[in-house]
Amino acid sequence: MSSENGKRLLETDAGGLNFEATELTLGLPGEPRVTSDGGAKLGSKRGISETVDLKLGDNNPEVKLGHSLQEAAKSPVSKTQVVGWPPVRGFAKRGKKSCKYVKVAVDGAPYLRKVDLEMYNSYQQLLTSLEDMFSCFTIRNYLNEKKIDQVNGIEYMPTYEDKDGDWMLVGDVPWQMFVESCKRLRLMKSSEAVGLGLKTAPKYSSTN
Amino acid sequence: MNYFPDEVVEHVFDFITSHKDRNSVSLVCKSWYKIERYSRQRVFIGNCYSITPQRLIARFPGLKSLTLKGKPHFADFNLVPHDWGGFVYPWIKALAKSKIGLEELRLKRMVVSDDSLELLSKSFPNFKSLVLVSCEGFTTDGVAAIAANCRFLRELDLQENEVEDHRGHWLSCFPESCTSLVSLNFACLKGEINLASLERLVARSPNLKSLRLNRVVPLDTLQKLLMRAPQLVDLGIGSYVDDPSSEVFSKLKAVIQLCNSIRSLSGFLEVAPWCMSAIYPICENLTFLNLSYAPGLQGNDLTKLVQQCRKLQRLWILDCIGDKGLGVVASTCKELQELRVFPSDPYDAENAAVTEEGLVLISAGCPKLNSLLYFCHQMTNAALITVARNCTNFIRFRLCILDPVKADPVTNQPLDEGFGAIVRSNKSLKRLSLSGHLTDQVFLYIGMYAKKLEMLSIAFAGDSNKGMLYVLNGCKKLRKLEIRDCPFGDVALLQDMGKYETMRSLWMSSCKVTLGACKTLAKKMPSLNVEIINESEQLEFSLDDRFLVDKMYLYRTLVGHRKDAPEYVWLL
Numbered sequence: 098m099s100s101e102n103g104k105r106l107l108e109t110d111a112g113g114l115n116f117e118a119t120e121l122t123l124g125l126p127g128e129p130r131v132t133s134d135g136g137a138k139l140g141s142k143r144g145i146s147e148t149v150d151l152k153l154g155d156n157n158p159e160v161k162l163g164h165s166l167q168e169a170a171k172s173p174v175s176k177t178q179v180v181g182w183p184p185v186r187g188f189a190k191r192g193k194k195s196c197k198y199v200k201v202a203v204d205g206a207p208y209l210r211k212v213d214l215e216m217y218n219s220y221q222q223l224l225t226s227l228e229d230m231f232s233c234f235t236i237r238n239y240l241n242e243k244k245i246d247q248v249n250g251i252e253y254m255p256t257y258e259d260k261d262g263d264w265m266l267v268g269d270v271p272w273q274m275f276v277e278s279c280k281r282l283r284l285m286k287s288s289e290a291v292g293l294g295l296k297t298a299p300k301y302s303s304t305n
Numbered sequence: 306m307n308y309f310p311d312e313v314v315e316h317v318f319d320f321i322t323s324h325k326d327r328n329s330v331s332l333v334c335k336s337w338y339k340i341e342r343y344s345r346q347r348v349f350i351g352n353c354y355s356i357t358p359q360r361l362i363a364r365f366p367g368l369k370s371l372t373l374k375g376k377p378h379f380a381d382f383n384l385v386p387h388d389w390g391g392f393v394y395p396w397i398k399a400l401a402k403s404k405i406g407l408e409e410l411r412l413k414r415m416v417v418s419d420d421s422l423e424l425l426s427k428s429f430p431n432f433k434s435l436v437l438v439s440c441e442g443f444t445t446d447g448v449a450a451i452a453a454n455c456r457f458l459r460e461l462d463l464q465e466n467e468v469e470d471h472r473g474h475w476l477s478c479f480p481e482s483c484t485s486l487v488s489l490n491f492a493c494l495k496g497e498i499n500l501a502s503l504e505r506l507v508a509r510s511p512n513l514k515s516l517r518l519n520r521v522v523p524l525d526t527l528q529k530l531l532m533r534a535p536q537l538v539d540l541g542i543g544s545y546v547d548d549p550s551s552e553v554f555s556k557l558k559a560v561i562q563l564c565n566s567i568r569s570l571s572g573f574l575e576v577a578p579w580c581m582s583a584i585y586p587i588c589e590n591l592t593f594l595n596l597s598y599a600p601g602l603q604g605n606d607l608t609k610l611v612q613q614c615r616k617l618q619r620l621w622i623l624d625c626i627g628d629k630g631l632g633v634v635a636s637t638c639k640e641l642q643e644l645r646v647f648p649s650d651p652y653d654a655e656n657a658a659v660t661e662e663g664l665v666l667i668s669a670g671c672p673k674l675n676s677l678l679y680f681c682h683q684m685t686n687a688a689l690i691t692v693a694r695n696c697t698n699f700i701r702f703r704l705c706i707l708d709p710v711k712a713d714p715v716t717n718q719p720l721d722e723g724f725g726a727i728v729r730s731n732k733s734l735k736r737l738s739l740s741g742h743l744t745d746q747v748f749l750y751i752g753m754y755a756k757k758l759e760m761l762s763i764a765f766a767g768d769s770n771k772g773m774l775y776v777l778n779g780c781k782k783l784r785k786l787e788i789r790d791c792p793f794g795d796v797a798l799l800q801d802m803g804k805y806e807t808m809r810s811l812w813m814s815s816c817k818v819t820l821g822a823c824k825t826l827a828k829k830m831p832s833l834n835v836e837i838i839n840e841s842e843q844l845e846f847s848l849d850d851r852f853l854v855d856k857m858y859l860y861r862t863l864v865g866h867r868k869d870a871p872e873y874v875w876l877l
Contacts, residue, residue: 181382181789182764183680183707184738185648186439186465216495218441218467271383 180271197276203231203253203284214276220268224255227284252287311336315344324349343367350374351809353391353415354834355862358399369408370434371396375415377812377858378762379787381439384814384856386840388871391415394424395869401428409434409460416440422447426454433485434460441467445494449475456480459512460488470496477502486510490517492541492572500526508533517541520574528557535563539593541572549579558583571595571621578606588613592640595621597647608633618673619643624658624680631663635670643676648707661688668695676701684741685713689723699731703738709765709790712742719743725750728758738762748772752779760785773797777804787812795822802830810860818857821850826859827877834866835859837875 197214210230217223255267259278267275267282318341321327331341347370350356361368375391393415400407407429417440425432432455445468451461452475476498479486486506491498498521507513507530514537516530522543531537547554567587576599591614596607607622608630614620617638624646626634634641644667646659661684667674668691675698684706704724712719720741728734728751735757739747743766751758752775759782767773773793776786777800786808794817805811805826820837827835838856866876 179709181379181384182709183648183705184382184762184764185680186381216470218469222469273383 197279199257199279199281201227201230201282201284204286204289206231212282214279219272220275224267227255227282231284253284254287255282256285257282311340314340318344322347346370347409348372352860352862353393353396354867355809355860355864357864358396360864362399362403362405366405368405370411371400371407371409372411372413373415374413377787377810378414378785379789379812379814380414384789386838386871386873389838389874390867390869390871392869393417394421397421397425397428401425405429406431408432409436411436411438412440413438414440416442417447419443419447419450423450423454426450431457433457434462436460436462436464437466438464439466444469445471445475445496448491448494449478452476452483453478453480456483457485458483459485461486462488462490462515463493464490466493468494470494472496474499476506479506481509484509485512487512488515488539489513490515490541492517492519492543492574494519497521504529504533510534511536513537515539515569517572518543520544524557524580525553528553528560531557531560531564535560536566537564538566539569539571540564540567542570542574542576543572544575545573545580546575546577547580554580554583562586565590567591569593569595571598573599573602576600576602578602581606581610584610585613589615592616593619595619597621597623597645599623604630612637614638616640621645621647623647623649625649626659628659628663628666631659632666632670635666638671640673641667641671642673643701644671644674645678646680647678648680658682661685664688665691665695668692672696673698675699678703678705680705680707682707683711683714684720684723685715686718686720686723686726687713687715689720690726693723693726693730697730697732699727699734701736702727702731702734703736703762704740705738706740709740710742719746721746721750725754728754733757736760739766740764742766744768745772745775748775752776755780757782759783761787763788763791765790767791767793770794770797770800774800777801783807784809786810788814788816790815792817795819798822799826802826805830805833805859806861808861810858812856812858813854814856818854819850820848820852820854823854823857824850824877831865832861832863833859834862835877836870837877839873839875 198211199214201210201212203209212223212226212230214223217226256264257267257275257279258281259265260280264283270278314337318327318330321330324347327341327345331338342364344367345365346367348361348365348368349372350361351374353373353375361371373393373396375393376385376389379385380389391414393412397410401424408431410425410432411434415437417437422443425435427450435451435455435458443466448461448463448468451458458479479502483506487510489506489510498519500522503522504526507516513534516534516537516539518527518530518541520543522530524545524547527542527545531540547557561583564587568590570584570587570591570593573596578601581602588610594611594614594617596602596610602623602625604625604627607626611617611620611622611626611630611634615637618640620634620638620641620643622645626646631646634644646663649658659679659681661681664677664679664681664684665688674696677699678701681704684704713723720739721744724737724739724743724747728737732754734755737751737755737758737760739762745768748767748771751761755761756779758780761776761780761783763786770793772791773788774797776783777797789812791813793813798813798818799822823835823837827833836858837854838858840855870876
């Protein structure tokens with residue numbers, strides 16, 4: 098492939114890819130080009146690095162790397178756990194259908210409702226809105242205060258079903274991540290939530 | 306210049322408009338300092354905690370336009386907790402008390418309350434322009450106050466803010482007497498607005514040049530608005546869905562033909578691909594096209610549109626355009642200077658939408674390219690080296706490989722050589738963001754070649770303190786350094802403490818910096834604020850100096866510790 102103005106496109110195989118020839122040799126004399134220690138390079142939060150094990154300077158890199166990448170692909174969840182990555186401003190719901198209606202079920206209510214998660218910017222806004230919607234119940238709020246409903250003394254835990262089909266407690270992940278993965282909401286009676294071992298409420302980042 | 310009376314010198318200074326130049330001018334001698342400060346109208350403060358409003362007011366009594374930035378950049382990616390700071394209220398309160406005739410306020414990453422907006426709207430009779438970018442803390446009630454009280458408002462520009470929407474009466478708060486609007490951008494608001502009010506507002510704003518609508522403004526309102534404002538230069542479309550056989554759609558097609566001043570097009574917050582053809586008549590004059598918020602447009606739709614835009618200088622687009630689509634951009638948009646390719650599904654690595662191939666095509670086809678933001682699934686050294694040969698004018702080069710430690714998939718090598726080539730051949734580079742598997746070597750190259758670099762963003766890169774030291778020692782013009790998840794520690798942090806006085810700020814999170822080192826730095830450098838963000842339950846006094854700090858943010862300041870830090874921010 099070549100273009101009219103003579104600029105170079107990727108040099109494909111003209112006698113094999115010879116990267117050594119194209120590599121810049123800018124290192125200081127005596128400096129090793131690659132480190133032998135592939136393991137200790139990442140910071141203390143090792144969400145991605147746990148799943149990708151790169152060994153530099155190997156003779157047979159593609160086998161090892163392919164294996165590591167396969168391992169990584171098996172656990173895509175760990176990729177999404179890294180906070181703040183990719184560095185795309187969370188607010189910008191780019192490329193997504195901008196309505197995210199999910200069903201809301203409340204234990205004991207005769208019918209379900211639907212809310213558009215896109216209309217909220219934070220957990221606090223969502224929970225307040227749900228409380229308005231189901232006005233005779235109160236939801237255990239994010240400060241972990243026990244808000245017992247006056248009328249019938251019932252407390253509710255907000256839970257949701259995520260993309261994998263698991264039922265999760267609302268509030269553990271950043272807001273945008275929650276909106277992405279939430280398929281439906283259920284306000285579960287606290288008495289049923291016994292045995293989930295929940296001692297502390299999650300810290301909601303309310304503007305995330 | 307000493308032979309001229311002050312008024313003449315002042316008149317000469319009128320021609321000096323850039324902040325940097327005016328700052329330099331003020332340092333020449335006492336006389337110039339004095340003349341400059343009285344004649345200065347526009348001030349830019351990159352870190353709101355580097356100075357107090359009182360000192361600003363004392364120095365520049367003629368201030369008319371103020372730009373303030375608050376939170377660190379990584380706040381955009383949820384790395385800075387809520388309530389960290391960046392409150393604008395003290396600034397507005399101080400300015401309101403003074404005699405300053407504020408006319409323009411531009412804020413980025415600040416917390417803006419409704420009270421602030423209301424105070425702002427009532428305190429400055431000549432207030433003309435409010436620009437809020439990535440701010441939060443206010444509702445549409447605050448916006449309503451601005452609309453209602455700023456009699457000579459020209460510009461209300463809300464970009465990517467988190468605004469609590471109390472459903473739409475704010476637009477109706479613009480009085481009938483308000484006819485001065487030049488720019489109105491409410492694309493980031495989520496709620497309903499009064500469409501009739503909007504139409505009337507546009508109808509009575511003959512100077513309106515820029516209008517960006519939110520998602521709830523339907524296509525038939527758009528058509529009516531364009532009838533009233535064919536003079537628009539910048540248009541942000543809200544909802545763009547209709548039946549192409551409808552009468553409304555025909556009217557829209559007709560009126561768009563009349564809008565031959567439009568140079569900038571964005572929005573499409575809701576869009577039907579079959580409606581895009583109505584846009585084609587204005588494509589040939591477009592210089593800026595932003596489709597990065599448009600959901601559901603496929604590569605073909607995007608390509609067909611871009612093919613019409615021969616004069617495009619800036620393109621923001623989603624990666625579903627694909628490498629082939631970028632090839633079309635490369636052969637069509639010869640004037641292209643800035644390209645931003647955003648990920649359409651950041652968490653889905655399966656659909657590789659753009660790769661190194663697209664970037665290489667762009668570099669070969671667009672000789673004027675100087676600014677890049679590129680989210681892709683993979684990159685190779687060979688591609689970067691080719692790009693570096695093709696493009697030597699980069700000012701901004703931000704590459705984000707979605708898997709942050711991914712090596713060159715062809716050679717399994719780190720991307721040091723590729724980025725090295727970029728910095729070596731782009732001598733004017735001011736901003737660089739790295740990603741992919743990178744060792745200390747890339748930092749050696751950056752320190753050696755990136756002599757004009759002002760801002761560097763690093764994540765999951767490097768092997769040792771040497772990496773960070775190469776950068777600190779080599780990049781003489783560095784102003785902002787932000788690092789996350791790298792093995793840089795105390796040795797690098799403390800090697801050259803004076804360096805941080807030449808920079809605006811340093812962010813390090815999930816690195817290997819200890820509490821002890823931060824305390825040392827804070828003690829030795831009183832001109833720096835060293836802040837630790839600690840979200841764990843542990844209390845400061847119970848921690849050992851060997852404790853690895855999770856998030857550290859330091860910045861130079863003239864005014865010492867700030868008074869508004871929340872409990873979890875430790876000011877050392």
